[in-house]
Amino acid sequence: MGNEVIAIDNLNDYYDVNLKLERLTSLKNFDKFTFLKIDLIDKNNIMALFEQYSPDIVVNLGAQAGVRYSITNPQSYIDSNIIGFFNILEACRNSYVKGKYPVQHLVYASSSSVYGLNKKVPYTVNDKVDKPVSLYAATKRSDELMAHVYSNLYFIPTTGLRFFTVYGPMGRPDMAYFKFTDKMVRGEHIQLYNSGDMYRDFTYIEDIITGIVNILNKLPNKDGVPYKIYNIGNNKPESLIYFVNTLEKCLLKEGIILQPVTREFLPMQPGDVYQTYADIDNLVQDFNFKPSTSLETGLGHFVKWYKEYYLTKKA
Numbered sequence: 095m096g097n098e099v100i101a102i103d104n105l106n107d108y109y110d111v112n113l114k115l116e117r118l119t120s121l122k123n124f125d126k127f128t129f130l131k132i133d134l135i136d137k138n139n140i141m142a143l144f145e146q147y148s149p150d151i152v153v154n155l156g157a158q159a160g161v162r163y164s165i166t167n168p169q170s171y172i173d174s175n176i177i178g179f180f181n182i183l184e185a186c187r188n189s190y191v192k193g194k195y196p197v198q199h200l201v202y203a204s205s206s207s208v209y210g211l212n213k214k215v216p217y218t219v220n221d222k223v224d225k226p227v228s229l230y231a232a233t234k235r236s237d238e239l240m241a242h243v244y245s246n247l248y249f250i251p252t253t254g255l256r257f258f259t260v261y262g263p264m265g266r267p268d269m270a271y272f273k274f275t276d277k278m279v280r281g282e283h284i285q286l287y288n289s290g291d292m293y294r295d296f297t298y299i300e301d302i303i304t305g306i307v308n309i310l311n312k313l314p315n316k317d318g319v320p321y322k323i324y325n326i327g328n329n330k331p332e333s334l335i336y337f338v339n340t341l342e343k344c345l346l347k348e349g350i351i352l353q354p355v356t357r358e359f360l361p362m363q364p365g366d367v368y369q370t371y372a373d374i375d376n377l378v379q380d381f382n383f384k385p386s387t388s389l390e391t392g393l394g395h396f397v398k399w400y401k402e403y404y405l406t407k408k409a
């Protein structure tokens with residue numbers, strides 16, 4: 095703790111930029127925190143950044159996220175997730191060639207979407223993952239493959255983290271749980287595919303953060319190559335209908351909605367995945383850690399934040 099943190103983001107408008115700025119406002123209270131508006135695809139700037147600050151540990155969470163958007167905007171996935179990540183890898187490599195202080199560990203976000211068409215659950219990091227169903231997933235898998243090359247060729251320690259449906263305060267407004275909340279608040283009915291009989295390993299943001307912090311300090315090693323991948327998921331898939339019922343209870347409790355909302359039950363959509371479920375055995379083994387926040391607690395925090403941010407402040 096107490097380390098200097100240099101954060102970069104291009105603050106793009108994929109979703110409300112004010113939310114990104116709000117997150118930064120709370121971070122600016124930390125005196126060892128510096129924010130720089132830099133684009134991952136700007137290689138010269140990324141290289142200069144690494145030369146100026148010689149980071150010990152690099153955490154790359156920046157990416158074009160979202161599965162659906164990759165259908166209409168494929169280019170931004172190639173730009174941010176492939177070229178952007180390649181630039182980070184190159185800057186890490188360059189730190190070994192030039193810098194006195196090479197990068198000790200690169201930790202980066204991958205995604206449960208790499209499991210694509212896999213049917214076997216729970217998903218384990220040793221499963222074959224070569225059947226992605228979105229360009230987003232393909233770029234995340236490509237990141238893992240590129241990281242392996244740099245770990246193998248240049249001995250740069252890299253750890254990839256496959257996150258499973260992360261939710262919580264200040265989360266992404268394009269995600270389903272956020273959209274359900276918006277709809278419930280507006281009094282609109284909500285649509286549940288496969289009648290809500292689908293399972294997701296919803297993971298609370300603080301569990302993700304604890305996982306990342308644990309992992310930062312442990313250098314990876316797999317068969318002599320400093321490369322590792324972990325799933326970070328709740329390891330306890332919950333049905334969509336249970337998720338929506340819990341969210342509704344939290345909204346009722348906070349007085350944000352005054353009556354239950356109507357559900358419209360629809361058939362399964364083509365391409366939908368019935369269940370995501372993370373095997374986290376290697377996470378537990380290596381860190382004695384597993385995400386533990388219940389849906390009731392996590393959604394409770396989310397709803398309190400939503401009320402404060404969207405309904406109280408702006409009222």
Ligand SMILES: NC(=O)c1ccc[n+]([C@@H]2O[C@H](COP(=O)([O-])OP(=O)(O)OC[C@H]3O[C@@H](n4cnc5c(N)ncnc54)[C@H](O)[C@@H]3O)[C@@H](O)[C@H]2O)c1
Pocket residue numbers: 102103104105106114132133134135154155156157158159160173174178203204205206256257258259260261266
């Ligand atoms: N939220 C989830 O459920 C989930 C699940 C699996 C994986 N992930 C991954 O976790 C990471 C964080 O996701 P998130 O949900 O916080 O998404 P997010 O969109 O809120 O965060 C990503 C950030 O990266 C920035 N960014 C995008 N392209 C950039 C570029 N070219 N240069 C600089 N900055 C850029 C965006 O402005 C954004 O602030 C992403 O890599 C995402 O793919 C998230």
